[in-house]
Amino acid sequence: MQDELLSIAKKAVDAGAAAGVQCEAFVQKARHTSISVEGGNVTFGSMDGDYGIGLRVIKDRRTGYAYCSDATIDFGLKQAIAATRFGKPGDYAFHGDKDYAGARSLFDNRIASLVPEDGISLARDMMEGASCDKRAFPARGGIGFGTVAMAVANSNGVAAYDEGTMVSGSIMSLIKESGMVANGSESDMSRFLDINFEKIGNTATERAASQLNQKGIETAPMTVIMRPSAAFDIFCNTVAPALYGSAVKKYESVYAGKIGKQVAAKGLTILDDGTFDKGLNTYAMDEEGYPSRKNVLVEDGILKMFLYDEFSAIESGTKPTGSAMHADRLDASTSYKVPPTTCARNIIFNGPTMSEEKMIRDTKNGVLVLDVLGAHTANRASGDFSVAIYAGYAIKDGELAYPLKGGMIGGNMPQMLMNAELADNYKLEGSGLSPATGYMPSIKFENIRVSGE
Template identity: 25%
Template structure:
């Protein structure tokens, strides 16, 4: 991607005004996006994006710049531009680059760039037909296909020189149901750190059928009661609440500046003993997984909360300086246009001992949130607000009427303390996570859990 000699010269130029660390991030990305609507491919876009990011540290100063000019002259100009924002007395020389060979932890069988577009379109049409045929009330189905290949080279003044290839694929299915008086959506968006083999092995009957089933079910749903109730949150994308309301609060981006309720609390109890919270970038071929992070560090399994005790944070290279703690392989960025910072990969509540049947049977009255929708959170306080895409009333230990209009309102650290049952059916959902370093693929997950009380915003008073 770039010669070793050019990289060495760029790293040296970035330190010529007294910086104590410099880094080069080279990215070459290929993407393919298709949209099918009304049975027809409406959009088909493929592209390539190439660029180089250059970063310089001086103590707790950090400067970042990027360029698409890969000539030696262009790179030296960008490096010196970053260097001029740094002022130091001692000029240091970079360590000799030592290329590190790694084995890809997420094997790819079929590179998407080698696959003809008609095969990609066939996957979309099959999903469309399954979703559309589910029920006569399905009025519209949209299917989005995405694949990407991201090649990166990371080198720094400490002698690191490493390359990596990431390949991801995803299918997003949205169904719209209508009974003439109202419309209801349903959505499913499976994805993985895999090539086209992901689509060949994807259970389209399940995913496309679920998108339409959700939409159709919600047509007959009754208004959700409002008030404070025990809430059962199902597995997979149910983990989005703790991803947003707790996970971001465990990133060094917030912790290093004391902008988190979890700052300076390692060793304290922050959850019941039945809760263990993990971020694991090594899970084979999962959507949020990486062999190395965007700073060249190997990803790892980071146990953040163990049996209710706060054990650690997600830390990137720059914030490790602020905190006096080692990087946890958590430095991530959307692209070369962003400086990396601490981010999640695959974050989930670990499996517990209760079965889903036991959790429901032990709930006298409450709300069962089967699928979560979108929401918002204040990362500094952990206050959140999440819509529920599919919900049910729980009464006398049994699932009852489907409910619409449910919104869960609370505080992440407080909700964490109120988890009183954890199931044994861990599963992951896929999404895109936005933060300071852009939008990145991330898994959220958990088994079914029960929270003893959450405020529910609904459209009618509780009986």
């Protein structure tokens, strides 16, 4: 695979040189299998793949992009060159950094060897876990697994390759009792075959049972504890885009002009680490072939830096940070069909931690939020958000009092980070609307606006 993809990438770059342009080729080959759980039944979902080349060229100080197959490189190159007519001029150039000494590949042969029958067996394990309560019905969910390989080459002699594996599972359990219906969901994902699928089902059913007898919440400022899923979903749609250098340059970020200033709670460090040993986006390089690295964005609450892809770094007079991904809008995966842009890879929160149980015990009046809806509607320029509570609990006098029926939370995430406290229950998370991923704990915030129905 490595020789095949690198050969194609170099072939495209050589074709660009013959046409008199600088060229970068991104070759991506993905294979994915999905198994569905629908209405209590396990069915084969799909087995598909995608294989193509993204070509980016520089001609007369302008850039152009197109995609093609290995059989249509010449046509794709012509399309990319034609697209330069619409690009803005700049001092663009492709990097020549080939220092992959700190490279880390996350590949599990056990995942690469899985067949649909294996996925069906894992789905049945998940459903078996969901049957821990005889009232429960596994309504929907599924198993997904696959591999992705990518090669990047450019006119500056870069030729880089890496491949990785991924597996995930999710399920929703329904419980009906005394005319009431409650649901609970759980999911997990990993680069390795180390997930306990039975536990996924068990947790989903336990959550469904705990959601019976829901009540509304009063409207008031109160303590909000966000589980990793809710915290990352909101962070990914507010703070993360504000840490991209392109947004800062256009003054579309609340962090513009704040390097060296306090922007988060003292003791809180926020990283974007492309070398993280569990990261869902950990590869030897980014999708421009730039070596992966650990970027300390916020250290002890102080803003240290922003993230850049190659061309946004040039426009801002700085260096790239290994943060380029071929990220399509509202898509959780990357695709050679769109040009690279800045995207957080593995966001990690570090700092003093406590157990989530202690957070709850220390809360007199608040809510524990498991999941939210509507985070994608947040204002990325200001960091303001207002989201619906999809699943959560009221906290009264240090205890979970009852499950919530509806409710909203709103605020400004950059301001909320100024008093954030971390739990120790870290989990890998994705937002679902971006390839950005995180390794997040529950986070406690004070004096947050909560609105009842």
